[in-house]
Amino acid sequence: MGRVFTQASTSIDGYVSGPDNSGFDKLFRWLQEGDVAVTAPTGTMTFHLSPPSAAYFSGLIQATGALVVGRKLYDFTKGWGGQHPMGVHTVVLTHRPLEDNEHFTFCSEGIEKAVEIAQVKAGDKSVGLNSGEVARQAIDAGLVDEVFLDLVPVILGAGTPFFAPGRGYELEGPVSVIEGSAVTHLRYKVRYATSAAV
Template sequence: MPRLLYSAIASVDGYTADTSGNFDWAAPDEEVHAFVNDLERSTSTYLYGRRMYETMQVWQTFGDDPDESPVVVDFAGIWRAADKVVYSATLDAVSTPRTSLERTFDPDAVRALVAAAPGDVGIGGPTIAAAALRAGLVDEVRLILVPVAVGGGTPALPRGLNLGLELQDERRFANGTVFLNYRVTPS
């Protein structure tokens, strides 16, 4: 049965972007990137908010240069092969293939989409993930914690939400990054 998986790269103090909106500190090295690629292989569909879609759409052409690293080329192929649904009331149109635009986030429609998906469904971006977490739709939370504290910004997990989590997997990388995979449990 397909799962709805929320994945985020965050600082150790829990932010996906700092107070200036920057996230350049989150760029994975080759080892972490290869691991992320393996995690994403089962993803058949990505659900994004506008900002995350605007960040991720570069993968439509990024990785086309033959001089790119193999992990970059690999991720580009994974991303391009997946369907994408963008939830935005302000975006005029989407510009990538295999992408649809929805004006509102409807938990019942998302539940049906996940149930009918041929593989796992990834939800990307803390704002849209917060809506899915609050609606009880997310099956797993996957955090990749980068060894930097940014002191504030966009939180990876929504404030004010009591969320039960059961550790399923963990991994430490040579650069100090840590992967934590949690199953969401009833709280």
């Protein structure tokens, strides 16, 4: 079974979106800041990355076997037109489940069950969690092994934070630092206070 990680582009002051879902143009500018074309597995998106960011992003795509996202993101993207761009099975954590299909499972049984379903779908590969409430619930439940931060040199001032105040965990590292264009990719291990956690 692969690792469970959460990953997001975040501002210097720790937000993954600004007020009223703003700021994405600034947070994701790094995805078009280079000369190396990286196309999502479904072919629906192409990014132009600096060489370090291209290597980082391609490796993350190859290592990921399934995703867990929230219903808010699913609705915001209109279900990505029927399949997540990464081309992997996606578990949607929601209080308002829809009918499951070959690309999506809708889970209303909590974060533990959503991660369990995703791990089965991922096999030996990793499970990626979208940031925000899904990541916070998973960290609080002791389910997250690593955190990937794509740190962008912008200050949003308010919005949706990546982290809630620590609840029995610390970040260890960074275990890797990759300097891209307009972004620094940081990877941390999550260390929990109790041996019952991951």
